[in-house]
Amino acid sequence: MATTDRYPRQAATLALAHALSAAERGLAVIPLSRTKLPALRSPHRDAPAPAGPPCHGECGLFGHGVHDASTDPARIRELFAAAPWATGYGIACGLPPHHLVGVDLDTKSDTDSAAALHALALRHRFTIPPTIIVLTPSGGRHLWLTGPPDVVVPNSAGRLAPGIDIRGAGGYLVGPGSRTVHGAYATAPGTAHLAPAPCPRALLRLLLPPRPSRSGATGPTAGGAHGRGLVQFVLAAHEGQRNTRLFWAACRAYEDGIGPELTADLIAAALRTGLPSREARGTIASAARMTTHRPTRDTPGTQN
Incomplete structure (x- = not known):
């Protein structure tokens, strides 16, 4: 029988201790279950699909994957207290300072x-x-x-x-x-x-994804030639890379100050590649948060 089955309380205590140690090194963490998934389920899992971007923790509740990640010891203890079955922890990538x-x-x-x-x-x-x-x-x-x-x-x-x-x-x-x-x-x-x-x-x-090609971009698009290049970059996505390309293009747009104006064009391009509207909007919202450096609620959770 696995250690986590025989000593669940001990495993949870050790996971919290390791998570707090990682946080001391500037690594934002979340509790994980034995399956390596975030231990806390979304509080919106039974709610109707929102009209706008999905909640990334703005509701104040836990259960938003990597959006919950934190280096604050008090918050980490709260996360693990809400998930006493957690036997591990995830370290969010891409966040400052590392x-x-x-x-x-x-x-x-x-x-x-x-x-x-x-x-x-x-x-x-x-x-x-x-x-x-x-x-x-x-x-x-x-x-x-x-x-x-x-x-x-x-x-x-x-x-x-x-x-x-x-x-x-x-x-x-x-x-x-x-x-x-x-x-x-x-x-x-x-x-x-x-x-x-x-x-x-x-x-x-x-x-890194290849730089977008600016050839063949036609029609009025916010941001001029640069905006058209980002839209073409999204349009060229194949299945399996649509979300990644949209996220990258949206990050570039927000970094260059044309994010809000280019959002509609990026969503339209993503829809043409087959990406669902809800997913496209959520991806762009994540890019916007990432580029404004909100360290504890920037990105959607992806396990490894």
Whole structure:
């Protein structure tokens, strides 16, 4: 029988202790269940779909995934008190001060993800610096890196290479010390004392979506040629990248001061690619919050 089944109270106490320790290092955390999902369910799960963007915690209740993430010890204790069944914690990526980027080397794929990363490093001439490495129960590894404060690294699964997932803005990493149905997460020997290392520039370029093409953009669009380029970038999205492209384009629009004016055009473009209206509006709202640096409620939860 798993430890979390025999000693649920002890597991919850340990999870809280590890979460508070992570928060002391400036890492925003949320409680996780044994399935690695956020332990608190949405308070709006039975409510009708809202006409506007979905609630990201404005209601004041818990249960909004990474939007709940915090470094405040009092708030973290409240989160875990509301989820006494939590046996782990998630660390929100992309938030200040670290702007964490997680490189998840999976073992479920037939591809050797570690070898794939090594091949990428040789091809693009970068080296992964010494950094925190977290060992997963399945034998995988999470490499912790930091990104620039003015760059939004999106989540991706297998885009960099088969078996390599990226956790960036809107995602979270399972923290060391967490216990799941498959076992415990732990820092690799000799790495616990390290700080997350800066992501190599060559690797960072691979993690970002390509710059939007501005050719072929027609029709009146807010923001002129730049706005049309962002809209075309969204229109060119294929299934599996629609949300990521919309999020990236919306972040660029808000950073450049044309976000509110370009929102309608971005939503229209997202709808043409097949993205549901509610999801498109929520993605743009998340981008707006991300670019205004609201550290505890910026991004939607994505598990790894």
